[in-house]
Amino acid sequence: MTGCGMRRRPRGWVDMSLSLSPAVTFAIGDLLEGRPAVADAALQAWRNQALGWALEMGLPGASQEAWRLTPLKTLLTTPFRPAGRGDAVDQAPDLAVPELPLRLVFVNGVFDAAQSQVEPWPAGVTLTVGESLPPTAWDYLGKVASLEQDVFVALNQACTPGVVCLEVAAGRRIQQPIHLVFIGQSPSQPSFNFPRWLVILEDQAELTLVETYHSTGPAGCSAVGEVVLGAHARLNHTYLQQEGPQACHLAHTAVHQATGSHYDLLAITTGASFARHTPTLRQQGPETMTHLSGLVLLQGQQVADTHSFLGLSHPQGYSRQLHKAILGGSAQAIFSGRVRVAAQAQQTNAGQLNRTLLLSPQARVDSQPQLEIEADDVKCTHGATVSDLDPAEVFYLQSRGIDPAAGRTLLLTGFAGEILQHPSFPSLKARVQAALNDLSRPAAPPDATP
Amino acid sequence: MGVEPGDLILSVVDLTAEIEGTPILKGVNLTVRAGEVHAIMGPNGSGKSTFSKILAGHPDYTVTAGSVTYLGEDLLALEPEERSRTGVFLAFQYPLEIPGVTNSDFLRLAHNTHRKAQGLPELDALDFDEYVHDKLDVVKMDPGFLDRSVNEGFSGGEKKRNEILQMALLEPTLAILDETDSGLDIDALRIVAGGVNQLTHARNAIVMITHYQRLLNYITPQFVHVMEAGRIVRTGGQDLAEELEARGYDWLRDEATPAGVG
Ligand SMILES: Nc1ncnc2c1ncn2[C@@H]1O[C@H](COP(=O)(O)OP(=O)(O)OP(=O)(O)O)[C@@H](O)[C@H]1O
Ligand SMILES: [Mg+2]
Numbered sequence: 064m065t066g067c068g069m070r071r072r073p074r075g076w077v078d079m080s081l082s083l084s085p086a087v088t089f090a091i092g093d094l095l096e097g098r099p100a101v102a103d104a105a106l107q108a109w110r111n112q113a114l115g116w117a118l119e120m121g122l123p124g125a126s127q128e129a130w131r132l133t134p135l136k137t138l139l140t141t142p143f144r145p146a147g148r149g150d151a152v153d154q155a156p157d158l159a160v161p162e163l164p165l166r167l168v169f170v171n172g173v174f175d176a177a178q179s180q181v182e183p184w185p186a187g188v189t190l191t192v193g194e195s196l197p198p199t200a201w202d203y204l205g206k207v208a209s210l211e212q213d214v215f216v217a218l219n220q221a222c223t224p225g226v227v228c229l230e231v232a233a234g235r236r237i238q239q240p241i242h243l244v245f246i247g248q249s250p251s252q253p254s255f256n257f258p259r260w261l262v263i264l265e266d267q268a269e270l271t272l273v274e275t276y277h278s279t280g281p282a283g284c285s286a287v288g289e290v291v292l293g294a295h296a297r298l299n300h301t302y303l304q305q306e307g308p309q310a311c312h313l314a315h316t317a318v319h320q321a322t323g324s325h326y327d328l329l330a331i332t333t334g335a336s337f338a339r340h341t342p343t344l345r346q347q348g349p350e351t352m353t354h355l356s357g358l359v360l361l362q363g364q365q366v367a368d369t370h371s372f373l374g375l376s377h378p379q380g381y382s383r384q385l386h387k388a389i390l391g392g393s394a395q396a397i398f399s400g401r402v403r404v405a406a407q408a409q410q411t412n413a414g415q416l417n418r419t420l421l422l423s424p425q426a427r428v429d430s431q432p433q434l435e436i437e438a439d440d441v442k443c444t445h446g447a448t449v450s451d452l453d454p455a456e457v458f459y460l461q462s463r464g465i466d467p468a469a470g471r472t473l474l475l476t477g478f479a480g481e482i483l484q485h486p487s488f489p490s491l492k493a494r495v496q497a498a499l500n501d502l503s504r505p506a507a508p509p510d511a512t513p
Numbered sequence: 514m515g516v517e518p519g520d521l522i523l524s525v526v527d528l529t530a531e532i533e534g535t536p537i538l539k540g541v542n543l544t545v546r547a548g549e550v551h552a553i554m555g556p557n558g559s560g561k562s563t564f565s566k567i568l569a570g571h572p573d574y575t576v577t578a579g580s581v582t583y584l585g586e587d588l589l590a591l592e593p594e595e596r597s598r599t600g601v602f603l604a605f606q607y608p609l610e611i612p613g614v615t616n617s618d619f620l621r622l623a624h625n626t627h628r629k630a631q632g633l634p635e636l637d638a639l640d641f642d643e644y645v646h647d648k649l650d651v652v653k654m655d656p657g658f659l660d661r662s663v664n665e666g667f668s669g670g671e672k673k674r675n676e677i678l679q680m681a682l683l684e685p686t687l688a689i690l691d692e693t694d695s696g697l698d699i700d701a702l703r704i705v706a707g708g709v710n711q712l713t714h715a716r717n718a719i720v721m722i723t724h725y726q727r728l729l730n731y732i733t734p735q736f737v738h739v740m741e742a743g744r745i746v747r748t749g750g751q752d753l754a755e756e757l758e759a760r761g762y763d764w765l766r767d768e769a770t771p772a773g774v775g
Contacts, residue, residue: 454572455609456609456611458571458572458593459605459608459609459611460611460619460623461570461592461593461594461597462569462570462593462594462596462597462602462603462605463594463597463619463623463626463679463683464594464597464598464623464626464627464630464683465594465622465623465626466592466594466626467594469622469626473614473618473619473622474611474613474614476613476614477611477612477613477614477662478613479613480613480614481613
């Protein structure tokens with residue numbers, strides 16, 4: 064077993080975590096008590112299973128290993144109450160992506176048929192939204208993302224107003240990508256919502272799935288997505304988190320992969336004041352492939368935490384993880400990436416790299432790549448780098464007529480390039496590019512913030 | 514730009530400059546007119562690269578006195594990118610590597626900012642591709658270098674070729690070539706020098722910094738200057754370069770002839 068860690072703190076940094084004890088206003092009990100009612104008995108019973116867990120597990124804190132590096136102040140000092148239908152403002156912003164005509168829109172976790180577009184629905188995909196779930200869903204729901212894993216998974220299970228379930232029949236290669244749009248609306252009081260989705264690909268099925276997160280106001284969100292890949296199935300998955308500047312966002316992406324399946328995740332975070340993404344992936348058969356690409360773009364005082372776990376426990380597994388962050392202002396990113404290669408996972412090839420670019424002396428990253436290898440015949444690499452934007456590079460570009468802002472954009476795009484060049488959708492790329500362009504503007508003086 | 518043959522392009526008068534409080538340039542004088550080729554030689558550490566980087570606007574150096582006039586304008590008042598857009602070009606002694614940024618994206622952005630400054634429409638990726646292929650021919654560069662990251666993993670000679678490719682794209686009025694010959698093999702030197710000659714005409718000018726007479730056999734300068742301890746201490750013709758090649762720099766220090774002006 065090997066492990067390495069890297070911390071970069073701003074000059075003059077003082078660790079306030081000991082002296083600071085902000086008033087905790089995040090109340091699990093209140094969220095459970097005010098959770099929206101559901102009529103379906105099976106769903107209600109399943110939700111009730113999580114009540115005790117959520118209460119017992121309690122709030123996350125620095126004493127728990129999984130939360131040790133995560134600054135929780137923003138999350139825990141916001142007095143969230145459960146989101147109700149009344150929170151939704153009439154007109155949601157237009158978040159449609161032209162290249163993704165099939166769109167399922169959820170406002171505060173509740174399906175919004177009016178904003179969704181499900182025609183023409185592709186043959187071979189079964190869609191269920193709402194409360195009454197198909198029998199197959201019950202084989203997997205809550206079993207891929209276990210409520211014992213994390214209090215926010217338990218909270219999601221207890222409070223979700225409904226589950227969206229997509230099943231792709233065996234051998235079906237679905238050409239049309241499906242877009243899940245999650246909108247949090249919290250116009251007055253801070254409110255918390257709990258989107259939940261389940262995607263099942265039967266043997267040899269193929270699908271492209273895009274989930275995007277947006278919000279207005281001080282919205283909280285704890286999303287849980289579960290993915291089940293049958294033998295030789297393929298899922299191309301994009302997660303794009305662009306919540307509003309006041310939002311707190313948590314998302315769990317839990318994946319079970321059967322023999323020979325391929326799972327590709329492109330996870331991009333540009334939004335929210337506090338964000339945490341927890342991809343948990345398990346290869347459950349031999350010759351399975353997993354690709355994880357992450358890009359985190361933060362500015363101001365944003366915090367984003369990526370906690371990934373990849374378990375390889377069968378022979379000839381393959382995984383690649385590349386996680387990049389660009390941090391401006393006094394933003395903070397955390398990367399904790401565990402890769403576990405079990406004893407029986409011989410001839411596994413696993414690679415992990417975390418690269419961070421700090422644009423300001425106040426930006427900060429904590430990086431913990433962790434490789435745990437029990438098998439002996441494996442090829443595994445991991446590493447982490449932290450660098451600053453090189454003024455010499457900016458000057459080189461200036462000397463060719465390129466002004467500093469355009470030069471910085473080019474350099475940042477270059478840094479993010481390996482991630483952005485993944486086959487994706489131009490409109491989504493444009494949204495990410497806009498966030499990159501924002502970051503390349505010279506930092507405003509600290510007291511000039513509105 | 515409307516530069517006519519013989520026009521004054523660059524006039525440097527009593528330029529002094531320092532870096533982090535250490536004086537490097539101690540009174541440089543140089544006059545360059547359209548159609549001229551100048552060579553600056555001089556021992557290691559004498560300030561040649563410093564001088565070239567100051568002309569390009571490198572932020573690490575502070576000009577403490579003197580003036581630099583370029584086409585009648587105060588060059589020192591311009592930002593580096595503005596200098597480039599008005600026709601000043603520096604081929605760096607040590608070109609930088611920029612990982613992740615493809616050479617073609619970089620070259621197109623540079624070329625388009627120049628076109629924009631001249632009021633010309635920008636070229637899209639396709640049109641630029643065609644345009645840059647003609648320019649590749651000037652330095653006989655393999656198109657494969659366009660798809661690679663800027664200078665990343667390029668050999669020393671390949672980086673120098675890439676600098677002259679940029680010169681070909683940006684068509685400068687004043688090109689300063691800082692040891693472009695170093696790192697080039699014999700064939701590459703002939704090719705790159707040939708490229709520079711192709712780009713030289715009566716309406717622009719070249720200042721070449723070099724240690725070796727060899728380059729001057731391909732690109733013939735009218736003026737050869739010797740920089741020593743932050744000053745141009747001697748100016749002559751091609752014969753001065755030959756004399757330096759034969760005798761080194763020591764004899765100059767004994768003679769201490771005052772600096773000349775082209
Ligand atoms: N930050 C610095 N502080 C002090 N001196 C410096 C600094 N940077 C450069 N110098 C010095 O400035 C002097 C001039 O350097 P420059 O690179 O201009 O020389 P050069 O003539 O181009 O030499 P070469 O022929 O080796 O390329 C050198 O003595 C160098 O050590
Ligand atoms: Mg030099």
